[in-house]
Amino acid sequence: MLARQRQETILRAVESDGGVRVSDLVHHLGVSDMTVRRDIETLAHKGLVRKVHGGATRAGDRSVDEPGFSVKSEMNPVQKSEIARTAASLIAPGSSVALSAGTTAYAVAIELRPVKRLTVVTNSPRVADLLDDPSRDDQVVVLTGGVRTPSDALAGPVANRMLAETHVDTLILGVHGIDLDSGLTTPNLQEAQTNRALIKAARRLVVVADHSKWGVVGLSTIATLSQIDILVTDAELDHDARRAIIEQVGNLIVAPRSAEATS
Template sequence: MLARQRQDLIIQAVEEHGGVRVSELVADLHVSDMTIRRDIEALADKGLVRKVHGGATRADRSAEEPGFTAKSEMNPVQKSEIARTAASLISAGSSVAVSAGTTAYAVAIELRAIKRLTVVTNSPRVADLLNDPTRDDLLVVLTGGVRTPSDALAGPVANEMLASTHVDTLILGVHGIDLHAGLTTPNLQEAQTNRALIKSAKRIVVVADHTKWGIIGLSTIATLDKVHTLVTDAELDEDARREISRQGVNLIVAPRSEEPLPTPVVS
């Protein structure tokens, strides 16, 4: 197979799924790991894909918003690591807002183990996940709003509801993080609702894997100085870690799956 044919197939896989792993391409195309990495490098140089650790994702487009299913297939191990670490910051008996997005959803999975919890969310998926009629110690409040491509409820109805809501902690997933642009999203309505979520919370915990660093969406949700804690994975490079910490953000790097978690706060 010619390089051009391989690269066309790589672009097709990225467009269909939002991202693709080197290991998957090696198996599908029956070529070496090094060949695939060279193909991805060539495509990234042309701006056709974005090279990430272990694979490739769609090229940066500030107004493009991949759907929930496409995003859920990207970096699942890292998201799980981040989720376990972020959930360990939540104590029993507290109130938590959980935004939409696949990493926030992963955190919601871990929140099910916490006792006496009140959860406010603009994600129907999170609300469905946490809905448990057998538990009288778990209250789930779903905002109204218009559904976005990432399965968030956003817009005036959600914003008005959140304006009178006060929670201890917000778990916020984002499309991208940049030193200057801050936390961003491709969706203007979702940006407004995420700002309302931020205003509702005493503590802002952003959950984002390493591939979100340097990505800039169409609209800024908040600058980095508004973030109390950022939970990310071990593949975030050292330069990014230093820049984030310089902004006064409490940076927590989630242990890899085989490593023990820090002592949890939950009981």
């Protein structure tokens, strides 16, 4: 297959799914990892795609663009792990915590597995599957109902009604975008409503968002920055953004760099 044909295939996949992973393209195109990365570099240089860690997403900032869970899981995985470890350290044994859907919240769920006597409420089937352990009698996992979204969240009226009668100590919320004026946003209207219900159910709102989410605006606002009690991000967020966030957010925590990031 010629380079032009490969690049057209990559563009079609990005347009269809919102993003692509290098590993999937290697398998689909039958070429090397390096070849795929060169093709993505070429397309990014032309402004046709946006190069991200492990793949590519649409170049535009359309408010309805929503890459699926598998695509987003390849984006900034080291930074998400750093954020997850820091956010999990805020959760005390014996407390109740809600976790939204999304890859960063899922990373937090991984770090929460050792915490004792947790009650977890989530609209993420992936989080529920990860944390549900029949051999443990010190943990309760509650999964809302609802309709699955592209980010693998359960959203809609069923989830909202369940959450209206729920009260937790802390919500760990992952977001599609965070912006000074638009606040926390998502491309999915149903998911926005369910995220608002999650926020209302929690006494404390902890938002987990890596640096690439800054300046991204989705179709619907979930909450303003002033509603955030704690924002956990990574060290690659620039200092101008940090100053702007500090003026509105209760507490900004920058996760320490991991050995993997500094090596």
